Amino acid sequence: xxxxxxxxxxxxxxxxxxxxxxxxxxxxxxxxxxxxxxxxxxxxxxxxxxxxxxxxxxxxxxxxxxxxxxxxxxxxxxxxxxxxxxxxxxxxxxxxxxxxxxxxxxxxxxxxxxxxxxxxxxxxxxxxxxxxxxxxxxxxxxxxxxxxxxxxxxxxxxxxxxxxxxxxxxxxxxxxxxxxxxxxxxxxxxxxxxxxxxxxxxxxxxxxxxxxxxxxxxxxxxxxxxxxxxxxxxxxxxxxxxxxxxxxxxxxxxxxxxxxxxxxxxxxxxxxxxxxxxxxxxxxxxxxxxxxxxxxxxxxxxxxxxxxxxxxxxxxxxxxxxxxxxxxxxxxxxxxxxxxxxxxxxxxxxxxxxxxxxxxxxxxxxxxxxxxxxxxxxxxxxxxxxxxxxxxxxxxxxxxxxxxxxxxxxxxxxxxxxxxxxxxxxxxxxxxxxxxxxxxxxxxxxxxxxxxxxxxxxxxxxxxxxxx
Amino acid sequence: xxxxxxxxxxxxxxxxxxxxxxxxxxxxxxxxxxxxxxxxxxxxxxxxxxxxxxxxxxxxxxxxxxxxxxxxxxxxxxxxxxxxxxxxxxxxxxxxxxxxxxxxxxxxxxxxxxxxxxxxxxxxxxxxxxxxxxxxxxxxxxxxxxxxxxxxxx
Numbered sequence: 001x002x003x004x005x006x007x008x009x010x011x012x013x014x015x016x017x018x019x020x021x022x023x024x025x026x027x028x029x030x031x032x033x034x035x036x037x038x039x040x041x042x043x044x045x046x047x048x049x050x051x052x053x054x055x056x057x058x059x060x061x062x063x064x065x066x067x068x069x070x071x072x073x074x075x076x077x078x079x080x081x082x083x084x085x086x087x088x089x090x091x092x093x094x095x096x097x098x099x100x101x102x103x104x105x106x107x108x109x110x111x112x113x114x115x116x117x118x119x120x121x122x123x124x125x126x127x128x129x130x131x132x133x134x135x136x137x138x139x140x141x142x143x144x145x146x147x148x149x150x151x152x153x154x155x156x157x158x159x160x161x162x163x164x165x166x167x168x169x170x171x172x173x174x175x176x177x178x179x180x181x182x183x184x185x186x187x188x189x190x191x192x193x194x195x196x197x198x199x200x201x202x203x204x205x206x207x208x209x210x211x212x213x214x215x216x217x218x219x220x221x222x223x224x225x226x227x228x229x230x231x232x233x234x235x236x237x238x239x240x241x242x243x244x245x246x247x248x249x250x251x252x253x254x255x256x257x258x259x260x261x262x263x264x265x266x267x268x269x270x271x272x273x274x275x276x277x278x279x280x281x282x283x284x285x286x287x288x289x290x291x292x293x294x295x296x297x298x299x300x301x302x303x304x305x306x307x308x309x310x311x312x313x314x315x316x317x318x319x320x321x322x323x324x325x326x327x328x329x330x331x332x333x334x335x336x337x338x339x340x341x342x343x344x345x346x347x348x349x350x351x352x353x354x355x356x357x358x359x360x361x362x363x364x365x366x367x368x369x370x371x372x373x374x375x376x377x378x379x380x381x382x383x384x385x386x387x388x389x390x391x392x393x394x395x396x397x398x399x400x401x402x403x404x405x406x407x408x409x410x411x412x413x414x415x416x417x418x419x420x421x422x423x424x425x426x427x428x429x430x431x432x433x434x435x436x437x438x439x440x441x442x443x444x445x446x447x448x449x450x451x452x453x454x455x456x457x458x459x460x461x462x463x464x465x466x467x468x
Numbered sequence: 469x470x471x472x473x474x475x476x477x478x479x480x481x482x483x484x485x486x487x488x489x490x491x492x493x494x495x496x497x498x499x500x501x502x503x504x505x506x507x508x509x510x511x512x513x514x515x516x517x518x519x520x521x522x523x524x525x526x527x528x529x530x531x532x533x534x535x536x537x538x539x540x541x542x543x544x545x546x547x548x549x550x551x552x553x554x555x556x557x558x559x560x561x562x563x564x565x566x567x568x569x570x571x572x573x574x575x576x577x578x579x580x581x582x583x584x585x586x587x588x589x590x591x592x593x594x595x596x597x598x599x600x601x602x603x604x605x606x607x608x609x610x611x612x613x614x615x616x617x618x619x620x621x622x
Contacts, residue, residue, distance in 0.1 A: 143563065144564070147563065147564030147566050148564075150564070150566035150567075151564065151565060151566040151569065151594075151597065153566075154566050154567075154569045154570045154573070155569065155597060155600070155601075157570075157573075158569065158573050158600075158601050161573075161577075205602075209600070220596075221596075221600070222596050222599065223596075223599045223600050224599060225604050225605065227618070228604070228605055228616060228618060228619060230615075233615060237595070237599075237606075239592050240592045240593060240595075240596050357580060360580070361580040361581070364577065364578060364580070365540070368578070383542075
């Protein structure tokens with residue numbers, strides 16, 4: 001009944017284990033398993049049948065999982081009674097099966113420990129334990145228990161800070177903020193698919209976490225960057241939610257996927273399969289950029305995912321449309337540090353291309369560099385305090401000496417502004433070089449003469465990318 | 469097409485340098501394979517279509533967790549000129565991730581503008597926690613870098 005070195009390793013444990021070979025025969029029973037079955041000699045056929053796994057159970061559709069958890073009903077054998085005792089109640093237990101052939105395949109890469117022969121399945125008895133029943137100290141030692149407690153503490157602190165930021169993001173009395181707050185508050189009270197749409201940096205991740213923790217407290221959550229996932233990575237990273245859904249009939253779970261509009265097609269297909277398999281139990285919170293900010297990397301969503309994103313869409317207004325709320329939000333972010341009226345005016349006139357992330361970064365910057373307890377204009381990042389609102393290009397109406405003139409606004413010397421002098425000079429220089437090269441028909445020496453510079457300087461400019 | 473058109477790539481602006489902060493002394497195998505990836509033909513830059521798509525060179529700063537000091541990154545849209553954000557790669561300590569979670573949260577709060585990655589062995593639950601605190605990608609094995617070539621600019 002024994003084969004290979006694996007059973008010798010397994011015998012060193014006190015667990016109820018057995019090995020099934022590729023032909024579907026039980027080739028090893030651990031002593032603890034024999035004791036649990038109450039068997040001293042050969043394994044009766046009908047008991048063996050109950051321990052053998054149907055390999056079809058290892059597949060979900062086309063996907064091979066490599067592990068499965070099942071409930072076993074093992075017929076009770078009474079010692080000394082050779083006949084079947086059909087009247088006895090079968091023993092029931094939860095069994096976990098793991099295919100060892102994948103480990104064997106990986107053995108050559110040096111990533112995994114030695115495993116059994118290809119095609120073997122390891123079975124193990126074991127019930128799920130509630131956290132309160134786990135002998136933490138025995139399993140993980142005092143240091144491990146301390147680490148676990150510290151991690152819980154850090155995570156709780158992080159979530160508290162994140163929720164505070166989310167509440168600040170929703171604060172304000174402007175119409176866009178009231179509308180956003182109303183949608184988010186409703187989403188916090190129902191458990192459904194949510195589609196968050198907004199410009200990059202709009203704080204959707206904080207709101208997604210808030211919605212999840214309020215609408216389904218305690219439910220497993222996995223937050224992923226969808227743009228980095230292919231089907232295989234998604235399967236691995238989403239396992240804490242997906243494995244629970246597969247193995248526990250009552251559990252629910254949430255996947256929060258950032259950059260959903262950039263998710264590769266194969267990963268979308270896998271996600272759609274999961275949504276079809278657990279339409280009620282798997283909840284999806286997707287974060288997408290609004291149409292104005294979708295770039296070349298945008299991938300059309302599969303129909304089922306697009307439908308899920310339309311169940312409860314929440315659109316984030318740009319921060320520039322919430323000027324009236326900025327004083328309240330900035331004061332909340334600055335906490336005990338006050339913000340001067342002048343600084344508030346600058347915050348309100350700035351267009352916030354980086355949205356919420358830029359605002360929190362700017363206030364953090366100001367709080368770090370301010371010496372006293374009052375943030376002034378000089379403490380704001382350069383991009384904000386040097387910003388000049390573009391003048392309106394609309395019609396200008398003026399009147400003098402009884403004559404009213406309607407026409408384009410006269411250009412004022414104060415209107416002058418360019419983004420970067422270096423960029424403009426560089427572009428101008430490139431154009432001149434291009435004209436000289438065309439005029440010289442590609443002859444660099446002639447082009448250099450026409451530009452009034454040495455040939456080596458022209459060559460250097462060409463190799464440096466045309467920037468002088 | 470003028471003869472000058474063939475010189476256009478040479479006139480293109482020089483590709484920027486990509487900066488990486490490697491934090492922690494663990495996960496040496498991950499670090500070595502990362503450097504090897506950048507050096508090898510499988511480097512993400514080998515797959516880029518134009519010089520602007522990827523960094524021409526990489527600068528890796530090595531730091532201990534307790535002495536990490538990240539410079540401020542431009543947070544204004546126009547300031548970084550559309551460059552890929554700098555990376556912070558955190559080596560996972562062997563004694564647990566509690567302190568790491570604290571440090572990543574602090575770095576994200578005080579120094580926005582970075583992408584955060586982790587490298588090392590963690591359990592699925594720990595990985596979930598890392599993603600929750602803002603880690604964009606986790607490298608469970610030293611050979612997993614190419615799975616995240618897109619994040620590295622490829």
